[in-house]
Amino acid sequence: MQTVSEKKKILFLSVIALAITGLYVSLCFNQNIWTDEAFTIDLLNRQHTFGEIAAYTATDVHPPLYYFILKCFVAIFGVHFWMVKLLSVVPMALLFVLGITYVRKRFGARAACLFLLMTAAIPCTMEYAVQMRMYAWCMLFVTGCALAAWDAFEREKTMSFIGMGVCGVCAAYSHYFAFVAVLWIYGFLFLALAFRKRGKALVKWLLMAAGSGIAYIPWMRYFLYQIRGVSNSYWIPEITPAVIRDYFRWIFASDYPAVVRLCQILFVLGVAGLIGLLIADRGKRRRNAAALFALLIPVLVVVTGVALSKLIRPIFIIRYVMPAIPLLCLSAAIVFARLSREACALLAAALLCLLVLDYQTTYTVEYRSTDTDATLALLHENMGDNDVILYNYKLYDFIYQCYFDDDQLVYMEDMDFAADYDRIWFLCTVYNPMPNAQVLADNGWSISYVGDYGIEQNEFWIYVMNRE
Amino acid sequence: MKKRQNRSRMELYVMAAAGMIGVALALLLCFSPQFRRQEVHKCATTNENWQSGPLTETQKAIQEFVPQEQELLQIAVWINRQDDTAREGKLRLTVYDGEGVNQAVCERAVEELATNSWEWFDVNAKLTAGEIYYFSLETVGGGDICPTAVYRPMHLDRIEENVRYFYDGGLIGDASAACQYRYRLPLTITEASIYVMFCLFFAFAAGELICRAMRITGKKAGK
Numbered sequence: 001m002q003t004v005s006e007k008k009k010i011l012f013l014s015v016i017a018l019a020i021t022g023l024y025v026s027l028c029f030n031q032n033i034w035t036d037e038a039f040t041i042d043l044l045n046r047q048h049t050f051g052e053i054a055a056y057t058a059t060d061v062h063p064p065l066y067y068f069i070l071k072c073f074v075a076i077f078g079v080h081f082w083m084v085k086l087l088s089v090v091p092m093a094l095l096f097v098l099g100i101t102y103v104r105k106r107f108g109a110r111a112a113c114l115f116l117l118m119t120a121a122i123p124c125t126m127e128y129a130v131q132m133r134m135y136a137w138c139m140l141f142v143t144g145c146a147l148a149a150w151d152a153f154e155r156e157k158t159m160s161f162i163g164m165g166v167c168g169v170c171a172a173y174s175h176y177f178a179f180v181a182v183l184w185i186y187g188f189l190f191l192a193l194a195f196r197k198r199g200k201a202l203v204k205w206l207l208m209a210a211g212s213g214i215a216y217i218p219w220m221r222y223f224l225y226q227i228r229g230v231s232n233s234y235w236i237p238e239i240t241p242a243v244i245r246d247y248f249r250w251i252f253a254s255d256y257p258a259v260v261r262l263c264q265i266l267f268v269l270g271v272a273g274l275i276g277l278l279i280a281d282r283g284k285r286r287r288n289a290a291a292l293f294a295l296l297i298p299v300l301v302v303v304t305g306v307a308l309s310k311l312i313r314p315i316f317i318i319r320y321v322m323p324a325i326p327l328l329c330l331s332a333a334i335v336f337a338r339l340s341r342e343a344c345a346l347l348a349a350a351l352l353c354l355l356v357l358d359y360q361t362t363y364t365v366e367y368r369s370t371d372t373d374a375t376l377a378l379l380h381e382n383m384g385d386n387d388v389i390l391y392n393y394k395l396y397d398f399i400y401q402c403y404f405d406d407d408q409l410v411y412m413e414d415m416d417f418a419a420d421y422d423r424i425w426f427l428c429t430v431y432n433p434m435p436n437a438q439v440l441a442d443n444g445w446s447i448s449y450v451g452d453y454g455i456e457q458n459e460f461w462i463y464v465m466n467r468e
Numbered sequence: 469m470k471k472r473q474n475r476s477r478m479e480l481y482v483m484a485a486a487g488m489i490g491v492a493l494a495l496l497l498c499f500s501p502q503f504r505r506q507e508v509h510k511c512a513t514t515n516e517n518w519q520s521g522p523l524t525e526t527q528k529a530i531q532e533f534v535p536q537e538q539e540l541l542q543i544a545v546w547i548n549r550q551d552d553t554a555r556e557g558k559l560r561l562t563v564y565d566g567e568g569v570n571q572a573v574c575e576r577a578v579e580e581l582a583t584n585s586w587e588w589f590d591v592n593a594k595l596t597a598g599e600i601y602y603f604s605l606e607t608v609g610g611g612d613i614c615p616t617a618v619y620r621p622m623h624l625d626r627i628e629e630n631v632r633y634f635y636d637g638g639l640i641g642d643a644s645a646a647c648q649y650r651y652r653l654p655l656t657i658t659e660a661s662i663y664v665m666f667c668l669f670f671a672f673a674a675g676e677l678i679c680r681a682m683r684i685t686g687k688k689a690g691k
Contacts (some may be wrong), residue, residue, distance in 0.1 A: 150563075256659060258503035262666045269670070343672045350665030357658045 002062075008111040010100060013116065017096035020120040023359050024092055027130045028085035032365070033402060034456060037132040041402040043067055044079050057223040061230060065173035066134030084132045091140035092129045094325060095119065098140075102147050103330065106154075107287060110344050111330075111337035115352035118329035122263060123254045126362045128322055138178040138323035141171035145182050146297060146327055149189045150290055156201040164189070165208040167303045169215045173322065177301055177316070178323035184300045186212075188293060236314040239306055247302060250318045251325065254415060255361060259354065270332035271295065277335065295331035296370055298324035371454035376460065378453065379425060386422040390415055390465075393429035396458050400427075403455065416441040424465035425450075429458060444468050479679040486675025492665035493620075498660050501652060507587040509536060510544075511620055511627040512646035518621065519548055519641070522614035522651065523559070528606040529617040529645065532631040535595045537651035543603055544586040546618040546646035555579045557610035563603045571595060578607060579642060586648065600631070609627040618646040 014060065033041065039060070047053045050068060057064040070087060078085045095132070096116055106114035119125060128135040148164035151157065167185065171178035186209060193201045216223075237243075252263035274295065277288045301324045305316025336347055389404055391397065391413040400409055412433045417440065424445065440447060450462040497503055520529045543561060555578060563572040576591040581587050595601060607614040619633055622642045633643035 256503075256505050258497050258500075259659075259662060261503075262662070264665070267672065269673070339673055340676055343669060344675055346665060346669040346672055350662060350669050353658060353661040353665055357662060360658065362530075 004109075006109075009104065012102045013104065013109065013112055016113065016116050017093070017100060018166075020096065020116065020355070021089060021093045022124070023120075023355075024089040024129045025086065026125075027083045027359075027362055027366050028089065030366050031081055031376060032367070032370060033081065033132065033399070035399065038399040038402050038456075040067070040070070040084065040132045041079070041081075044070065044074055044084075044400050045401075048247065052224065054219075055152070058225055059229075061224070061226055061234070062175060063173045063179075063219060065170060066137055069137065070132075077259060081132075085130045086127075088130055088132065088136040092138045095140045095143055098143060098147060100334075102151070104148075106150070107290065107334050108337055110341070111333045113348060114333035114336055114344065114351070115326075115330050117348055117355065118333055119326045121351040121355040121358060122252060122325070122329065123259070123354075123358055123361075124251050124319075124322065125325060126358045127365065128319075130362075130366070134174045135319070135322045138175045139326050141167045141174060142178050142181045142185075142297075142323040143326045143330070145171055146185050146294060146330075149185045150293065152201070152204070153189055153192050153285070156198060156204070158204060161204045161208040165212050165215075169212050172212070172216055173219065175320070175323055177305060177320035180304050181297050181301050181324045181327075184297055184304075188296070230315055231312055234313060234315055236309075236317050238314050239309045239316065244306060247318045247321075251321075251328075254357070256357070259357065264353075267328070267332055270335045273335040273338075274331065277338065291331045291334040292329040294334070298328045370456055371452075371459070372403075372456065375453040375462070378450070379404075382464075383425065384422050386420070387425060388421050389425045389427060390435075391427040391429070391460075392432040392434065393427070393458060393460070394432075396429075396455070399456055399458070417445060422467075425464040426465060427453075427455075427460045428463055429452055429460045440465070473657075479683065482678050482682070483672065484674045486671040486678075490668040490671030491664075492618060494660075494664040495673065497663040498666065500653055503681075505653045506541065506650055507537070507653055508648055508650045509627060509629060511630075511644065511646055512623050518614040518619050520619060520640070522554075522610075522616055523605050523607045524610060524614050525608060527636040528604045528618075528634075530602055530604045530634040531647065532600060532602050532633070533629040533647040533649075534600055534631060535597050535649065535651070537626055537653060538546040538594060538597050540591050540593050540595050540649060541652050542588045542648075542650040543591050544588045545605060545651070546585075546647035547581055547583075547587055548616045548618060549581060549583045550579065550615065552583055554607075554615040555611065557607045557614070559587075559615060560606050560608050561591075561603055562606075563591055563593055563595075563601060565602075566600045571601065574650045575608070578603050578610065581615065588650075619643045620646050 033284045043053065043056055044067075047056045050071065053067045053071060054064045057067055070084065074084070096119075099112050099116045099119070103115050107115075120129075125139075128139075145164055145167035148160050148167055152160035152164055164185075168182040171182045186205075190202075190205055190209075193205055197403050248264060249260060252260045252267075254260050254263075274288065274291050277285070278292065281288055298321055301321050302316075302318075305320060337344060339347075383389075387408075389400070389409050390412060391400055391409065396410060397409070397411060412435065415435070417435070426435070426447070435447075444467050445465040446468045447463050447465045450464050452459065453462050454460060521527060523529055540563070543563070545561070547556075547559065557578050558575040559578050559581060560573065560575045562570060562574075564570045572591045572593040574591060576587065576589065603618050617635075619640065620643070622630070622644045626649070627644060629649055630644040630647070633640050633645055
């Protein structure tokens with residue numbers, strides 16, 4: 001049989017990676033954001049120095065690296081929604097580069113191809129690949145750390161330990177459950193080296209771990225502060241057996257019930273296949289150990305999250321496993337790559353179709369699920385310099401602030417109807433305070449209904465008030 | 469040589485059987501209604517301030533609607549049982565077309581209905597998307613106190629389906645029944661492709677494992 005040259009394999013994998021990256025890029029050019037993304041924009045608009053960002057992030061529950069990267073990025077390109085979304089595509093593209101280079105070299109082109117397609121096609125990833133949040137970066141750092149750890153285990157090169165340390169520290173500075181994943185990776189490498197009695201490598205590991213610890217010292221003060229804050233109160237609901245059962249569904253969540261089932265079956269078969277391979281090869285093949293290692297990281301992140309939630313208070317929600325999701329895909333890819341070329345081609349075709357379906361769904365969510373565009377178009381076209389936007393839903397004020405300047409927005413309770421505005425555009429959310437009809441009449445305002453609109457998931461009616 | 473030929477022929481049979489099982493599974497998935505995507509269209513909120521009068525056999529609430537999809541599985545309505553005092557009879561929901569031909573009739577005992585929550589009626593009707601239909605609500609065999617239906621001012625709601633709302637033969641202006649429509653969506657090409665590919669993959673992978681096991685067993689027997 002004619003073998004395919006490495007160049008052609010790289011070219012083939014690059015085409016796949018470019019196509020997926022192209023899909024991600026096409027999902028960025030919209031005005032759609034959700035609450036957590038509004039937090040990101042709010043932070044960018046209000047905090048101007050790195051110190052301010054760190055202090056502001058400390059009042060939330062995440063570490064600051066993503067916001068630092070973002071700050072550098074917008075300093076060059078400015079704050080545009082599409083630009084901030086594009087920043088999340090960058091780590092995804094880098095993750096694919098890792099797939100084409102490292103995964104291909106260590107586990108073969110077939111595994112690399114399946115890794116790229118699985119990471120892109122499983123239903124939970126596409127949405128996070130374009131979100132103005134830290135998850136895409138976390139996926140890159142945790143996967144980079146795990147691959148470097150595997151390299152350190154196999155070749156014991158100093159550069160591998162350095163790479164692992166850098167990725168590990170970046171992951172820990174990006175999300176606490178990426179930190180958890182990294183701790184497990186460090187732990188596994190230590191155990192593996194100790195088990196093999198590799199003295200020199202253990203010294204390198206110790207230096208790398210000590211370096212990582214020192215690099216994290218600047219954030220420790222905030223970390224402890226956040227732990228205290230979270231211990232007192234946090235918004236995540238209690239973790240019950242039903243919630244845990246739902247975790248396995250969330251990773252493959254889709255509007256199509258059969259798709260969820262098929263993905264679940266695929267990954268269960270991957271685990272069963274891995275167990276079968278471990279038994280059949282009697283632990284002789286390194287690749288099986290790599291697949292097991294990659295599988296254990298996301299599983300242990302969930303176990304740690306649930307255990308900590310039971311010990312302290314509910315602090316884990318399933319999306320916090322996102323940083324380790326590419327490792328789940330890597331594990332399955334290594335296992336399925338052992339099948340024949342034809343079977344792998346069928347799986348690749350199935351994953352491609354799944355990717356198309358995911359894209360259709362995410363496109364609808366990003367571009368068509370809210371009335372934001374229509375609302376912005378209406379207000380931008382019709383608002384004059386001396387007009388103001390009045391709103392009555394306090395909870396959404398920081399989301400409105402992402403779209404309008406502060407001096408254009410007034411909350412109902414702060415509104416002075418006697419002020420000299422030309423027109424008032426009232427975003428009226430049901431069951432929230434309404435303007436007093438007498439006050440309106442006394443100040444000469446007449447009100448007329450414009451239409452049904454909305455921003456993000458908040459639907460409202462827009463009324464315009466004019467002086468009689 | 470002959471043994472090897474027999475074995476490879478056997479493997480061919482196994483893979484052919486796997487392929488057929490894969491296709492059969494894919495067809496089963498494609499044609500199983502329970503695996504198809506469902507979509508619910510609902511009005512924004514409910515507010516019991518807007519209620520029709522009591523629903524009786526002569527005083528019905530009727531909603532004119534235009535289905536957005538072909539397969540209407542269920543309709544949910546918001547019913548008020550007058551502080552649980554309405555207990556007798558059955559609430560009947562009838563779906564019919566513009567010419568008065570019944571498409572579905574469903575009944576629920578009034579006593580079973582929860583107050584202030586959505587009540588689903590299994591319609592399971594094949595309708596023509598974009599055409600005008602009606603659903604009516606009435607209490608059959610009700611007592612002195614009958615439940616009422618809740619509606620919403622049309623301008624406060626976005627539900628695409630609802631057109632006009634009638635009670636006791638008269639039009640209630642700017643009203644729209646507080647309701648939901650659950651549809652089953654048709655199979656798309658992408659969905660079908662996913663089912664076919666995944667089922668073929670599972671079948672071929674299983675076939676391949678069986679062939680490998682046969683080879684190992686054959687080798688052991690040869691030894």
